[in-house]
Every structure is written in C-alpha cells, then in structure tokens.
Amino acid sequence: MYLNIDAKKAATYDAIVVGSGISGGWAAKELTEKGLRVLMLERGRDLKHVSGYETAMKDPWEFLHRSRVDNIAREEYWASVRTGYTANEPTRYLFENDKENPYLEKRPFDWIRGYHLGGRSLMWGRQSYRFNERDFTANLEDGHGVDWPIRYKDIAPWYSYVERFVGVSGQKEGLDVLPDGEFLKPMEMNCAEKKVKSAIETHFPGRHMTIGRPAILTSPTKIHTDLGRAQCQSRNLCSRGCPFGAYFSTQSATLPAAAKTGRLTIVTDKIAYEVIFDDKLNKAVGVRVIDQNTKQHHEYYAKILFLNASAINTAWLMMQSKSKRFPNGLGNDSDQLGRNIMDHHLNAGASGEFEGMEDSYYYGRRGNGIYIPRFANWGNDNKRDFVRGFGYQGGGSRQGWERGAGMKGFGADFKEALTEPGKWTFNIGGFGETLPDSNNRMRLSDQKDKWGLPVIEFDSGWGENAQRMRIAMMNEAANMLEAAGAKNIKTRNDLTKNPGIGIHEMGTARMGRDPKTSVLNGNNQVWGAKNVFVTDGAAMVSSSCVNPSLTYMALTARAADFAVRELKKQNL
Template sequence: MNLNIKAQQANTYDAIVVGSGISGGWAAKELTQKGLKVLLLDRGEDIEHVSGYKTAMTNPWEFPHRGRPTTQVAEEQAVQARTGYTISESSSYLFVNDKDNPYLEDKRFDWMRGYHKGGRSLMWGRQVYRWSDLDFEANAKEGIAIDWPIRYKDIQPWYDYVERFIGVSGNKENLPHLPDSLYQPAMDMYCLEKHIKGAVEKKWPERRWTIGRVAHLTKPTAEQTALGRASCQYRNLCIRGCPYGAYFSSQAATLPVAQKTGRLTFRPYSFVTSLIYDEKKQKATGVRVIDEQTSQELTFNARIIFLCASSMASTYIMLNSTSNRFPNGLGNDSGELGHNVMDHHFRVGASGEYEGFDDQYYYGRRANGVYVPRYRNLPGQQKRDYLRGFGYQGSASRMNWGRGYGLEGFGADFKEQLTKPGPWTMGLTGFGECLPYHENKVVLDHSKKDKWGQPVLRFDADFKDNEMRMRKDMGNDAAEMLEAAGLKNVRINDAGSWPGLGIHEMGTARMGNDPKTSVLNKFNQVHSVKNVFNTDGACMTSANCVNPSLTYMALTARAANYAVQEMKKQNL
C-alpha cells in the first residue's frame, strides 16, 4: 500500500497539459510562470529547437529524391498528402503515419496531424488576426446555433498580452470588424500587389488590400532576442522548422520560458487516451496514457487538466472518457460534444497575368502574402444570399523556368529565354466562414481500432448550401478585382474544399453560457467538471473567416490565469 501511495505521488502534478502545440505551449508557459508544477504530454518524438529540424538547412540537391516522397511514404501518408504539400521529402517526418493513426469518413474529412513536441506550431501558416464583436455577436443576431459567452472586450487584453510575446508584423488598417494588433514593422508588398491595391481600393474603397498579419519577427524585442529569436530571414522554408526562431512556435518561444522556470516536465511518446473521473469528488483526477514506445499503460494525476491536443484529439479524449456519471463522454451533459464541426472552406479564387513591371523583381522569399479582409455582409451593407463572409490571401510572383513546359521552342535561344524571369502573375484564394451545424459531427467508432487498440474517430461533416453560395462570390469577386487592375488571362479557380483541409477544425466542445447547450463556460472550463479546461479549436462557438490560432492563444492565456486564481481560492 505504501509503495502504491509513493508511486501515485511520483506521478502527481499541479497541472497536466495535454498537447504541446500552439495552445498547449501557451498553457505550459502560463501555468509554470504562475508557480505550478506542470506535466506536459505529447505524442511522438521530442523535437528540439534548431537541432531537431532535420531538413531546415538542407540544399535542394542534397535530398536523395530531390524533394519527392518515396512510394512507401506516399502510401503511409496518403491522407496527409491531400493538402498537396505535406509529404515532400523535406517535411513528411513532421506529419503522422496514416496507417498507424486511422480514422473513418462517412463524408470526406481531411485530418492533418503532427504528433511530436510543438505539434502543428512547427507547420502552421502563421497568419494571425483578431476577432471582433461582429464575429462574437453573429450567432445571437442571426439566430444561428448558440451565443458566444464572451465579447471582444473580454479577450482584447489577452490579444495584447499574446501579441507582445509572440511578435506580429503587419499594418494598422483601422477596420472595426478586424481590430488591429500590436505590430512590428510590416513586410513589404511587391510592385504588382501595390498596383492592384491602388486599382481595387479606388473602385471599391471597402475592399481593403493589406499585407498579411503574421507571427514573424521583423524587429525583435529584448524579450524575444533573449530567447534566441531573430528576425525573419526571408527563406520561406518555414514548413521545415525555423532555426532562427523567427516565426512563433512552441519550441522557439513558449516552451523555453516554461523550461526556465524549472517547473516543467515534458514527456514525449505519451498517447493520452482518456481522463480519470472521480464521481465522489466530481472532478477529474488525472489522465490515462499509453507509452507509444513500450505500449505500457500509465496514469498521471493533477489538480487541474488543460486539454490542448487539437480540436479533434481533445474531443476524442473527452468522448473516450466514460463513466457512470458521463456515459457519453466527460462533460457531455448537453449532448453537444463532437457536434458542430467547423473548418474554413477555401481553394476558390482567381489568378491572372500582368504585362508590365518587367524591370522589377522582389528581394528574398517573403514568407507571407497580401490579405483582403472581409467586405461582404458588414453592418449597413445590402445582404447577400448567404450569411457571414470571406477574406482573401494571395501573392504576386514572376514566372520561372517552369513556364517552359507550356511554351514552343528549343535550342540555345529557348534555354536563354527561360533563364530570365517571366511575366508577373497574381493569385487570390478565398477563405470563407462555415456555419456551426449540429449535424456536422464526429463520434467514436469501436468497430475499428488503431495501432494501440483504441477506438477511432468517425467523421460525418460537410459544407452546405450557405457555403456553396458564398463560394460563387469568392470566385467572381477575385476575378473582377484582378481584371479591374488590368490583369490578363484571368481565370476563376475552384478546386473544391472539404472540412479538415483548411486545417482550422473547430467547434466540437463549444463554449456557451448554458450547460444544456454547450460543453464549456466563458473561461473554457467544462461546465460539469470544473478542473478540466479546453482551449484549442474544439472550444469555438463559431468559425469566423480568419485564421483562428491567435484567438486560441489569447483564450489559453486567459483560461490559465482564471484557473490559477480559482486554485488560490480553493475552488479547484
């Protein structure tokens, strides 16, 4: 008996954080800095900053297959390949083996995952935008789903707090529906982008063109350089991991701070399968873990638990945490756990060519593009035949030698022609909001098991009429803007979009004021299990049309602050 008590004490912490990605890294940082002893659990290997980025400094000719995946890799990562870029030879090791980590699809769902220290903070697109009350109030005003339990005033100080730490470059635009951030100097637009901006804003003043707001350092603060972070080097090899720490990742920013406190324990290869619920205490007492290297089953105990494993992984853990009190998943009194799956629909827009600026090029490889904020269905505007709106991301470039595939010619003159930059081109891709539909869901399916003998997720979600109507505007508007700026051969592109492919999956454990219709309260706390918090994409009550990661960070910092306050009051 005494040995068991000592073993339990050895595996006991003040807090357990599940997942070390964008949200988990922030939870670890905030909780350790506030004095808590934290266990951080993640699946896969311990990728160290700089030394763990296996291909960050590899030259193109040094890859055995010149960047192309082997047949074996293509087979093992067939789902991950659906994005079109995730299984290159330079980055495939950061994405999961689909055969070892299967899931089921009633309708197509593209689940992109990275199981390792830092999670998808190593592979994300780094675009960061604040939400406004237009977004937090939309559900209530339109009678869609349920109301958000927070407003912009609740999260604005936490946006400030997060942005000062991570570093965001961008321009102020003074748009009420897209609040400005605290910026480091913006990256510059290319000449064609500036030309299109002038033409479009002259014809449609409401269609603002700006440079993307990105979590890349352009003028590091003393706090950031003290962590070993430096300015963006314009390599645009971010998918390989940044050895300069120029873009925000858990490895470069939050985890070093947490580690310096001496209160962080990180454990890799730790597959958290479920939470342990004590029915007498009405609390979660810990987590069950499978060690992915030894297959040993372990338990770890803590006073509070932060689920930050990514939206679907956190929902999986809650659905798999059953008990007499919660037969359908921990905290699932509302029946909403697993429902309201959302993602952004995209891969629709336009592209064209421009005759001019032949004497101009661009410096470096800017890891960013232009951004066109939402301009449809804003207050005071005539409503379209759909709800909500969309924004655009895109960039200009000059054609390279690859254009030779479509040209007639041969010989020395032809080769010489292809050594020079080709015409300027511009492409725009729309990112549209998806409404929260109750019928878009994910459930546990016990008929199929993964490598560890655990049930898998089954997805049943799709985009519906509102999103399809929106896509018409997303394509047509992009084309008319490029044509208005004088571009030729303008083509509308719609490659189709499926939930998951935007890698902004959200909504399956949504926040709300009423425990009967939501899983979490306004502080990301499970209504019926007060010592469990969820701050990744699962918590979102609606989707907006902007990249959501900045909001995850702000919600995490806010929830961690609240959790520690509640612990001090002996409420947790």
C-alpha cells in the same frame, strides 16, 4: 502500500497539459510562470528546436525525389497527399503516416496531423488575425449555433498580451472588420501588390488590402531575443521548421519560457486516452496514458487539467472519459461533444497576369502574402445570398523557370531565356466562414488502432451556405483583378477538397452560456468538471473567416489566468 503512495506522489503535479501545440505551449508557459508545477504530455516523439528540423538547411538536389511525392509516400500519407500540400519530401517528417494512424470517413475529411513535440505549431501558416466584435455576436444575430459566452472586449487585452510575446508583424489599418493589434514592423508589399491594392481601394469603396499579419519576427524585441529568437532571414522555408526561431512555435517561444521557470516536466510518446474523474470528489483527478512504443499504461495526477490535443483529439479524449457522472463522455450532458465541426473552405478565387513592371523585382523570399479583409455582408455590402463572409489571402510574384514546363521551346537559348524572370502574376484565394452544424461530427468507431484505442469516424461536409459563398469568392476575386488591369484571368472553385483542408478544425467541445447546449462555460471550463479546461480549437463557437490560432492563444492565456486565481481561492 508505501511504495504505491510514493509512486503516486511522484506522478502528481499542480497541473497537467495534454498536447504541446500552439495552445498547449501557451498553457504550459502561463501556468509555470504563475508558480505551478506542470506536466506536459505529448503523444508523439520528442523534437528538438534547431537540431530537430532535419530538412531546414537542405538544398533541392539533396532530396532523392527532388521534393516530389514518391509512390510509397502516396500510399502511406494518403490524407496528406489528398490535400496537395503536405506529403512532399522536405516537410513529410513533420506529418503523420495516415496508414499507421488510420481514421474512417462516412463523409470525406482531410485530417492533417503532426504527432511530435510542438505539434502543428511547427507547420502552421503563421497568419495571425483577431476576431472582430461581430464575430462574437454573429451566432446570436443570425441564429446559427449558440451565442458566444464572451465578447470582443473580454478577449481584447489577451490578444494584446499574446501578440507582444509572439511577435506579429503587420500594418495598422483602423478597420472594424479586422482589428489592429500590437505589431512589429510590417513586411513590404512588392510593386504588383501595391498596384492591386490601389485598384481595389479606388474601384471598390469599402474594400481594403493590407500586408499579411504573420507571427514572424521582422524587428525582434528583448522579449524575443531573450529566448534566442532572431529576425526572419527571408528564406520562405518556414514549413521545414525555423532554426532561427523567427516564426513563433512552441519550440522557439513558449517552451523556452516555461523551461526558464524550472517548473515544467515534458513527457513525450504518451497517448492520453482518458481523463480520470472521481465521482465522490465530483472533479477530475488525473489522466491515463499509454506509451506509444511500449504500450504500457500509466496514470498522472493533478489539481487542474488543460486539454489542448487539438479539436479532434481533445474531443476523442473526452469521449473516452466516461464515469458515473459522465456516462456519455466528459462534459457531454448536452450531446454536443464531437459535433459542430468547422473549418474554413478555400480553393476558390482567381489569378491573373500583369504586363509591364519588368524592370522591378523583390529582395529575398518573403514568407508572407497579402490579406483582403471581409467585405461581403459588411457595411453597405449586405445583400448577399449567404450569411457571414470571407477574406482573401494571396500575393504577387514574377514567374520563374518553372514556367517552362509545357511551353514550346528547346535547346540552350530556351534554357537561357528561362533564367530571366517572367511576367508578374497575382493570385487571390478565398477563406470562407463555415457555420456550426451539429450534423457535422465525429464518432468513436468500433474499430481499434494498434494501441487498442477507438478509431475516429468523420461525418462532415460543406453546407449550402458555403457553396453559395464560394461563387462570390471566385467572382469577386476576378472582378478585383480585372479592375487592376490583369490579363489572362483564370477563376477556380475546386469542390474536390473536403473539410479539414484549411487545417483549422474547430467546435467539437464548444463554449456556451448553457450546459444544455454546450460543453464549456465562458472561462473554458468543462460544465460539471470545473477543474478541466479546454482552450484549443475544440472550444470555438463560430469560425469567423480569419485564421484562428491567435484566438486559441488568447483564450488559453485568459483561461490560465482564471484557473490559477481560482486555484488560489481553493475553488478548484
């Protein structure tokens, strides 16, 4: 008996954080800095900052298949291959083998995963935008989904808090549709981008174009250099992992900050599959895990839990966490757990070519593009045949030697011509908001994976509103390029991509004002299990049309502050 008590004590912490991605890293940082002993559980392998980025410094000729997808990878990484951008040689080591980690599809879903320390914080696009005031009231205004239990004013101070630590570069524009933040020096637009910006803002009053706002250090402050982070080197190889720590990730920023406290314990290779809920105490007391290598089961205990395994895996964990109080899954009194899957629909827009400016080029390879904020159903542009709106990302560049593929030509002179830059081109691609829909969901299937855990089945698709929005996304992109003087404009509306393509899964354990229609309250607490917090994409009530990671971070910092204050009051 003594040994069992001693073992339980050794496995007991003040807080457990499940998941080490963007929101999990923030939870660990905030909780440790506020004095708690924290255990971080990661289902995947350890991956060290700098030394773990195995392809970061490789040259193109060092890859066996010259960065292409070989036939074996095409079979094993079938979901990644389907997206078209994650299974090539330089970045494949960061993505999961879909054959080893299967899932089912009632309707197709592109589930892109990174099971390792740091999660998808090592692969994200780094675009960091705030939701605006109307994003928090849109559901209430048009009747889709449930009302957010918070407003912009509740989260604005936390946006500022995380932006200063993260290091977001950007240009202040004074726009209600795209709130300004705490920015480092903005990156510079090239001449083609300046030309398009001027044309858009001249010919389309109410529309704007700004440089993208990435979590990339352009002018590091002491906050950043104290953690060993350095200025961006303009290599644009971010997707391989950044050994300079210039872009924000768990490894480069939040984990070093948490480690400095001496109160963080990290355990990798442990798949959390059940939250232990004590019906007598009416609260969660710990987490059950299985070692992915040995398949041994373990239990860890804590006063508070933060579930940050990503929108899909957090819901999966909660669905398996059944008790007398929660027979249908932790916090699932509303039957909304696993429902309301949202993502951003993309692959609709236009591209074109520009004549002239041939005496101009750019320095370095900027890991960032431009951003055109939402204008549809905003201001005077309010008579669309869809609700909500979309923004654009893209940019201008000069054609490289790759343009020779398919061109007529042969021999030394042809090759020599390709060593010179080609025409200026410009691409505008839309990111559209999707509406919360309880029919877009995930379930636990009867099929089991190699650890004996239930395989997820997806049943989610684009709605009619998104389909109508995409036509406008395509046409308006072409209109703006035409106004800027572009030639050979080509439009696109690729309907072959499925939900998940934006890698912005949201909504599976949404916040709300009523436990009958939501899973979490306004402090990200699970209804009926107030010592369990969910602050990753699962908590989102609507999707806006901007990248959501900055909002996850702000929600996490806000919830951690609340949790520690409540813990000190002995309310948890």
